[in-house]
Amino acid sequence: MSITKLITSYQKSNEYRKRIHDLIPGGAHTYSKGDDQFPLLSPAAITHGKGSHVWDVDGNEYIECLGGLASISLGHAYEPVVQRVIQELWKGNNFSRPSVIEMEMAEKFLANLPGHDMIKFAKNGSTVTTAAVKLARAYTGRKLVARPIDHPFYSYDDWFIGSTEVKSGIPEEIQSLTVTFKADDLQSLKEIFAKYPNQIACVISEPEKFNPVTKEFLQQAIDFVHSQGALWIMDEMITGYRSYFPGSMVKFGVVPDLATWGKGIANGFSFCCLTGKREIMELGGIRQKGKEKLFLISTTHGGETCSIAAALATMEEFQKYDVIGHNHELGRKYMEGANRIIERYGLRNHIKVMQFPWHVSLGYFDENGNNSWELRTLFHQEMIRRGILFQGIFCPHFSHTNEDVDRILDAFDESANVFKKALEDGWEKYLVGEPIKPVFRRYV
Numbered sequence: 001m002s003i004t005k006l007i008t009s010y011q012k013s014n015e016y017r018k019r020i021h022d023l024i025p026g027g028a029h030t031y032s033k034g035d036d037q038f039p040l041l042s043p044a045a046i047t048h049g050k051g052s053h054v055w056d057v058d059g060n061e062y063i064e065c066l067g068g069l070a071s072i073s074l075g076h077a078y079e080p081v082v083q084r085v086i087q088e089l090w091k092g093n094n095f096s097r098p099s100v101i102e103m104e105m106a107e108k109f110l111a112n113l114p115g116h117d118m119i120k121f122a123k124n125g126s127t128v129t130t131a132a133v134k135l136a137r138a139y140t141g142r143k144l145v146a147r148p149i150d151h152p153f154y155s156y157d158d159w160f161i162g163s164t165e166v167k168s169g170i171p172e173e174i175q176s177l178t179v180t181f182k183a184d185d186l187q188s189l190k191e192i193f194a195k196y197p198n199q200i201a202c203v204i205s206e207p208e209k210f211n212p213v214t215k216e217f218l219q220q221a222i223d224f225v226h227s228q229g230a231l232w233i234m235d236e237m238i239t240g241y242r243s244y245f246p247g248s249m250v251k252f253g254v255v256p257d258l259a260t261w262g263k264g265i266a267n268g269f270s271f272c273c274l275t276g277k278r279e280i281m282e283l284g285g286i287r288q289k290g291k292e293k294l295f296l297i298s299t300t301h302g303g304e305t306c307s308i309a310a311a312l313a314t315m316e317e318f319q320k321y322d323v324i325g326h327n328h329e330l331g332r333k334y335m336e337g338a339n340r341i342i343e344r345y346g347l348r349n350h351i352k353v354m355q356f357p358w359h360v361s362l363g364y365f366d367e368n369g370n371n372s373w374e375l376r377t378l379f380h381q382e383m384i385r386r387g388i389l390f391q392g393i394f395c396p397h398f399s400h401t402n403e404d405v406d407r408i409l410d411a412f413d414e415s416a417n418v419f420k421k422a423l424e425d426g427w428e429k430y431l432v433g434e435p436i437k438p439v440f441r442r443y444v
């Protein structure tokens, strides 16, 4: 199937873009949804979604590739989730004491996680990663946090953002409490512990990010960190319900001290959680009389019932159907198709298909082999004009179909064609508007 129709109307999007920055700093509630992350020829705002498709304010329709920043694991307005949420909403959404659904959720989520005994709910991933860091500091009596330098994001809180380029508003004392090592590199991990002996409270890391890992590697890393008196926090925000159900810790049969969950576990609803071993989690409890109290997560909306209902319904769908198998199959098809197109256009040195079938990302490189934001923006522009809402990542979910992948690949083919011409004639000739900029940059 060849694609002939290009999206040409972004009039309402342009009006939206003009007004929104007067109202909302950054124009969005996640920097990665912001205007500086998209080409000018792109939707500024979405009105609604159904399954794998979304519609923008101009009425343009797209196949969405990164479903709500990977929070959509089943599909937009996915019937069984919506029905469950509606049922729950009619019973009321927040009470002065815990809702009974909290125990149901706790029991069912933990039943999937051998070795983890307790769970705490929150609305955002950042809240749970920060809570994990706090617990680790209290448990070990140490201050430092170690995180992989080459991983992009763990929290919007100061302990993490202070270790990026964007340090404004974060005191130096706090910046110095996060130290870094090279991801998936045992030697680098050992070096950071040697540099700060008896000072590191925990390592926080995504289990599978850029390189395939093995059970042996993860176990060795965890064992080493334990031998140093520190804790291992496994951040399953992206791997959870994607790499495996429920996540990498079960896939590889390893038990981190704490794990953090969010994104896809409630199909886009705001439900995240921290799980872990009882002796650590219990520090946030109120039954060890006389022990110093630790203020763990305590939020008005943490027990909001409709998001918990969404999480329960999502979990049941994953248990009922082979969602993981479906997603991985589509991801593999996309990876193979993309690589074929790249080969055909002779772009092997310029577009690289990376990562895993459940989270496929592209890297874009210029003639000198340097990462190119200009070429990245151009490729996304061409995909988006062809009805594929694209940020360089395809994260398949249960509503994506084989036909969707065929359409994505058709657009990929035509976009690669433009990309090739841009390599010959210069991207300036093809790109409308400014190139995308990195989220983590010092200056606006």
Ligand SMILES: Cc1ncc(COP(=O)(O)O)c(C=O)c1O
Pocket: 123, 124, 125, 126, 127, 129, 153, 154, 155, 156, 206, 235, 237, 238, 262, 263, 272
């Ligand atoms: C690996 C990882 N951890 C934590 C977070 C923070 O989650 P949230 O945006 O829900 O606060 C993200 C968000 O992108 C993430 O990718």
